[in-house]
Amino acid sequence: MARCSCQPPKLGFESRRQASQFLQGGTSRKVATLGGQAQSGHGSDALGVIADARARAGEELALAARHLDPSLVDVLRILGFDREYTSARGSHLYDADGRAYLDFHTGEGFASLGHNHPGVREVLEAALAEDLVDGVQLHYSTLAGMLAEELSARLPRGLDAVFFASTGAEAVDSAMKFARAATRRPRLVSCDSGFHGVTLGPLSLVGDDFFKEGFGPLLPGCARVPFGDLDRLEAELRGKDVAAFIVEPIQGRLVSTPPAGYLEAAQALCRRYGTLFVVDEIQTGLGRTGRWFALEEWGLDPDFVLVGKALSGGAMPVAAMVTRRAIHDRAVGTLERCYVHQSTFGRNRLSMAAGLATLRIIERDGLVGHASRMGALLRDGLTELQGRYEMVKTVRGRGLMIGIELGAPSSRAARMSWRLIHLASEGLFPQLVVIPLHRDHGVITMAAGKNDVIKLLPPLTLSEDEARCFLAALDAVLADVHGGESRNWAVVRDIATATLRRRPAREAPAEPAPFRGGRIDPSCDDLCLVTGATGFIGGHIAQRLVAEGRHVRCLARPDSDTSLLERLGVEIAPGDLTSPRSLARAAAGCRHVVHCGALVSDWATADEIRRVNVEGTRNLLDASAVAAVERFVHFSTTDVYGYPGGRAVDEGHAATRFANWYARSKLEAEAEVRRAERAQGLDAVVLRPATVYGPRSTEVVGAIARAIRGRRMLLVGGGGAVAGLCYVDNLVDAALLALDHESAPGGTFNVSDGLDVTWRQFTDDLARGLGCPPVRRSLPYPLASGLGFSLEHGYRLLRRTTGLTAPPLLSRQAVDVLGRDQSFSARRAREVLGWAPRVGYAAGLDATLAWLNDEHHVVPTPALSSPQPCRSGGSRLP
Ligand SMILES: Cc1ncc(COP(=O)(O)O)c(C=O)c1O
Structure with missing residues (x-):
């Protein structure tokens, strides 16, 4: 090689x-x-x-x-x-064999002058030779004052009060403290996917949960907003209790650049609400982006600038917080407080000398302009590679801070590997490039974290030859891994498999039950797995797929009634959403998955609901990724909107209150789907049906019919709320479009027939068809809601203490569905998928009544009825 x-x-x-x-x-x-x-x-x-x-x-x-x-x-x-590695000089590290490695990472920008720069070394040796005073806290050295002076001179006017620290995290922590003390405000706001260090203070600002797991509780009063979202930022600042907004001008984790105008507007918002504007330049500062400081690009005038990493040219630990004199003095500027914020090594002589050497070398050698030129050369080369290799999705950054985002390959074999790799670890895929670059070409790069980005931070001293050498090496690696056959795929797949094997086994090994029902030819390439098929909606979907001549496999719990599925002749995979192993078997060989299975319950515990609806969805997504499933249709529910009432609620509506655990779990399950879509390249579609009715709706229409027949049906608020009906066949139409339509992936769609039918009209129509008197008993919404809350909790308690299995007589979910308008706009489904409700209300009602009259739902009913309008497939607790 x-x-x-x-x-x-x-x-x-x-x-x-x-x-x-x-x-x-x-x-x-x-x-x-x-x-x-x-x-x-x-x-x-x-x-x-x-x-x-x-x-x-x-x-x-x-x-x-x-x-x-x-x-x-x-x-x-x-x-x-x-x-x-035994030594390092300039852009290279050398191993014990004298083999050279071109360093395109430089310790995350730490060795930005290249390794062991002779100019810095000379100054350090001179400083040591002087026997200077050090470590005496009641003393200021000339070197410290000089470095502060030279730093300030390169920053916007007025930033002239400096505090020296040993690490970037310490500089961030200092700004957090100074901002609080200067403003007398408690809160701090930072950005999602931002990084500011790992000590407890900065960690409280960090965006990725990955860094924080297990270390909580973190600092109270810290909030995050999406990078680039001014509305969310203003919403946080409006309360005038935020001391500081802390932001990286270019986020280091993924090399995310800000949307045009964002940083300037964020600064203006900070000024308007009296919040201090802190720019973390620990990674972007000192020439890295082709300017002395990245903030120059947007003409920013922040209240704090934080500097670290490159400040000592890769020789000594040093970082700095630079702020305005007035802020500094408000925070610590009294005789009594002059010692409250100090750091033993903060301004030690060697760090100060190295910092001065670094600033002078950058200036003397014109490294800021050089970084800009080398950055342009690299980005041009990378853009050219992007044109030739589909795996290079985007190239972004400034100067010599560059992110290469990789994307999913298109060949089926490579895609399968891609998914397996993502399943094992979200940051593993870039190793497909990083490993051979290092092993075969002697180039050091690094994956940026839990994502598909390779980050380049070569030294500012990079030569044109070295830049071209890197591009040639990357070209060779991309050409090799392009098709999916290269041994490098096998190397990363092996790492993925080993990683998965190392995960603690969550399931006790058990002999898997064999598949039942109609066996499927393993060579068929249109196999669709349906979960929740023993329930109402899933059963209808399986039936339609079979009618269309497709191959269907249905996941069924061992104790579920599978008689319909047996009649349909589908293959039955015994399993459970809580069993990853059973899902892996069920998903193997499937091209499509329709996920209707869920625990629809208003009184199971939050853990029980989450285990099935959130973790179960995650398990199924993981299994689908490994099986290289091409499209995943996820059944959610309009309950995720939190029952806002009102008319034509669309998909952009966000719930503003906690409604119930079921609704919360379905929202979290949607987030899992989107995560898998991003991380595993799964084509996913989310459907949010409203109140689904039709034959075999035992949990909703069947329950209402039983209550009507028993003269026990109860309305909420006189039954005047819109019922949000969707006939099951219309929903199945939408599901098939979600499976097949090329514009569906990535979409979320409400599915509702758009009828104005109220609960009163619906129950009247059902009563008439069943030969019963209309329902006239009703509770006012507030009373019903209170009652629902008490009954739900009472039943939960009873269930825990007595093992009771009957559902509560009334629940908050039932009251919200029956008492608030369920009016949802399906405009997006109409426009994007070309969906329209095929079966009208009269025909839907007739079919439903025919089923009800045929089935004779005469099961004894409780005193009050709380039909659970079933917003997705699924089943109650056993
Ligand atoms: C933007 C930013 N801020 C703060 C830090 C923390 O610096 P340190 O690792 O020196 O504590 C880092 C480190 O990567 C960083 O990139």
Whole structure:
């Protein structure tokens, strides 16, 4: 495999033996040469520290596994990053064999002047030689004042009060404290997917839950808004209790650039509401984006700028919080408070000297302009690669901060691998490129996190040769992995499989029950898995699919009534949404999944409901990803809107209150679907049916009919609310369009016939058809709601203590559905899918009554009836 073709400066070894002698300290001190320039080679010290380290070269991973973090050691081994790097100069690291690696990550921008810059080293050695005063807290060194002065000179006017810290997180934490103290306000706002460090303060601002899991509770009073969303930001600031809004001008995690006008408008909002505007330039600052500071692009004038990482040119820990004098003084500016915010190493002499060296080198060598030119060269090259390789989805960034977002390949084989890889870990896929770049081409890059982005942060000193060398290496890797056959796919698939195997088993192993019903030819390529098919809606869907000549497999719990499915001749896969193993078997070989299964319950516990509706959906999505399912139709419900009442509620409506656990769980399940869509490239469609009626609706229409026959039906608020009816065949039409229509993926669609029929009219019509008197008993909504709440909770308690299995007589969900207008606009389904209700109310009612009169629903009924208008397929608790 061709290695990177640029000429890294040689360390001057003729052979591996010579390299090894060098590492053992066996060659002369000035042996290594860099670009013809003599370098001081390996140092020595009387205490033998460096000599010992040299002698133990090769033990680093064993030592780390024993005394540091063995899981990181594992990751390095798995990815093949377990090299024995022995030295670093400029853009390259060198391993024990003298092999050079072009560093396109530089420790997340830390070594931005390249590794071991001789200019910084010279200043550090000079500072050490001076025997300067250090660590005396009641003392200010000239170096600290000079660095503060030089930093301020490069920032917008007025930013002239500096606090030095050792890490970026400490600088962020300082700004959080200063902003609170200066404004006397408690709250802090940051952005989703932002990153500000991992100590507890900054972690409270971080967007990704992944970093926070297990470390809570975090700081109270911290809220996040989407990056780019000014409305949400204003909503947070309006209360005038927010001390600071903290934002990265370009988000480092995914290299997300702000929408046009966003940062300027965010700054203006902060001014309007008295919130301090904090720009975190810890990653973007000091030339990285082709400007001294990224904020210059938008002419920002923030209240704080935070600097770190590159400030010491990759030599010393140093970071800075820079703010306005007035803010500084309001926060700590009294004699008594001058010592309340300090840091032992904050302004140590070596960090200050390295910071000054770095600023001067950037200035002297014109590295800001150079970064801009090299960035343009790289981005042009990457855009050209994007044109040739479908896997390169987007290229973005500024200067030498570049994100390459990869996308799903189109071939079926590669897509299957792609999904398996995403299932194992959301940040694994970029390794398909990162591993061979490193192993075969000696180029170091890094995946940006739990996403498909590869982040490039090469040194600002990058040469044109090195930039071209990187592009050539990436071109070769992309060409290799393009089709899906390369061994690199197998390498990453193996990592995915190993990762999945390492996950703690959640299920006790059990002998899987064999499939029943009509067996399906394994070679068929239109197999559709239906969940919830033993229920009302799922059963109708299975029936229609069979009628259309499609191959159908239905998931059925062992204790469910499968008589209809047996009559239909579908294949029955015994299983359960809570059993990932059963879902993996059921989904294998399926092209489509229609997910109607859910626990529709108004009195099960939140955990029970979430286990089926949220975790069950996630389990099914995971199984679908592994099976390379092409389209996933998810049945949700209009209950996710929280019963707002009113007319023609559309898909953009967001629930403003907690309604019940069922509605909440369906909303969370939708989020799972969208997550899988993004992470696993699944084509997904969400349908939100309203009140579905029709034959076999035992849980809704059947329950209402039983109550009417028993003269026990009760309306809410006189039955004047719109019932939101949708005839089941019309819903099935929508489901088929969701499966087949090319514009459906990514869409969420209300499905309702759009009738003005109220509950009073519907029950009157049913009563007439059943030969019963009309329903006239009714409770006012507030009374019914209170009663529903009490009964629901009372039943839950009884269920826990006595094992009662009957549902409550009335619940909040039933009261909300019966008492508030269920009027939902299906305009989007009409416009995008071309859907229209085929069966009108009169025909739907006739068919329903025919079924009711045939079935004779004369089961004894409780005193009050609370039919649960079934908003998705599913079943009650057993
Ligand atoms: C934007 C930003 N802020 C803060 C930090 C935290 O810096 P440190 O790791 O030095 O604490 C980082 C680190 O990656 C960062 O990228």
